[in-house]
Amino acid sequence: MDGFVLTWAGECSSWECDDLGHLNMRYYVRKFGQARAGLFVRLGLTHAYKPGTSSTVRVRDFHIRYQAEAHPGNPLKVMSAILQLHEDTVQLCHIMYHEDGRVAASAVETVEHFYLTAHRTFAWPKRVQLSAKTFTVPMPDVAKPRNIDLSVAHIGRTAQVLRDAGLCPVGTGVFEASETDITEYVTAGAIFGRTTSSIAWFRDGWPELYDHAYREANLSAALLEARLVFHNHPQQGDAYDYMPVLVGADAYTRRFVHNLVDPISGESWATMEACGCKFDLNTRRLIKMTEADIASLMAAAKPDLTP
Structure with missing residues (x-):
C-alpha cells in the first residue's frame, strides 16, 4: 500500500x-x-x-x-x-x-x-x-476496529471504585526490568503479557475453562481484539493488581475490561478493553454461544464498569 x-x-x-x-x-x-x-x-x-x-x-x-x-x-x-x-x-x-x-x-x-x-x-x-x-x-x-470505539475515552477506575462494585484482584505481581524499554517505563507488550498470564483465574469471564469436559474436547478461548490505554506509566519495581470484569456478551463474543491498578496508591495503571470468543482448537474457529450461555454470562456481568 x-x-x-x-x-x-x-x-x-x-x-x-x-x-x-x-x-x-x-x-x-x-x-x-x-x-x-x-x-x-x-x-x-x-x-x-x-x-x-x-x-x-x-x-x-x-x-x-x-x-x-x-x-x-x-x-x-x-x-x-x-x-x-x-x-x-x-x-x-x-x-x-x-x-x-x-x-x-x-x-x-x-x-x-x-x-x-x-x-x-x-x-x-x-x-x-x-x-x-x-x-x-x-x-x-x-x-x-470491529467491536471497540477508539473515540471513547477510558476512565481508568480506581481500586476502591472497583472493590465497591464487587471486584477483587485475581492476579498480582511486580514489574521487572525486562518489561521496560528505553523510557524506563513498562511497555504495552508487558501489560498484555501480565493480562494473559493472569486471565486463567478469571472464572466469571471464562467459566468454560473450569469445565473438564470442555477442555477435554480441545475447546478453549481466544482474544479477537483489544485496546490498551495507559492512565499512569508503571516502572520497574512497581506492583499491580489485576481486576478484570465481564461487561457484555452476545452470540459470538464476550467483552471485558482488564483493570491493572496500583495496590499502593489505588490509582489505575492501565485499562484494556477486550473482545474474546470461545475457540475450537480442532477447527481453529470460534464457537457460537447459545442463549443459555449468554444468559449465564450476563448474570455475572457488570455492564456499567466500562473502562
Missing part, C-alpha cells in the same frame, strides 16, 4: 506461542513495538532508542485486531504508516502479514514524543514533521 514502509520482518518462534498453539498476544505487541522503532528511525529520530538519549517516544493508546493465527515457524512482516501527526503525538498504523499475503494482525496506536529528563511531552522536530508527509495514509479498512 502507498505510504506504508517495511519496518520489521522475522518469524513466529515456538517459544513465543502459548497453549493454543499460536503466537501469544504479548509477542504480537512486541513485534509491533519493533515496527514502531523502525518507523521512527526512518522518520529521523535516529537517537530515540539509543542509550543515553534525552528524548524518545512512549505509547499512550494501543489497539490491536488479531486476524489470522501465526504458528511456530511462520514468516511474518510488518508494514507501518502514519495516520495523523499532531504537535506532540502521532497516530500510527501497523499491519502484520503472513508470507502468503494474509493479514495476521493490525495495530493502531497513539504515541507521544517524550522528554525523559523532564518527564513531559514536547513537539516533534521539524525533520519529523517534514518526513511524516511521505508516510501518511488514510485509515485502511483492515485496521479499523
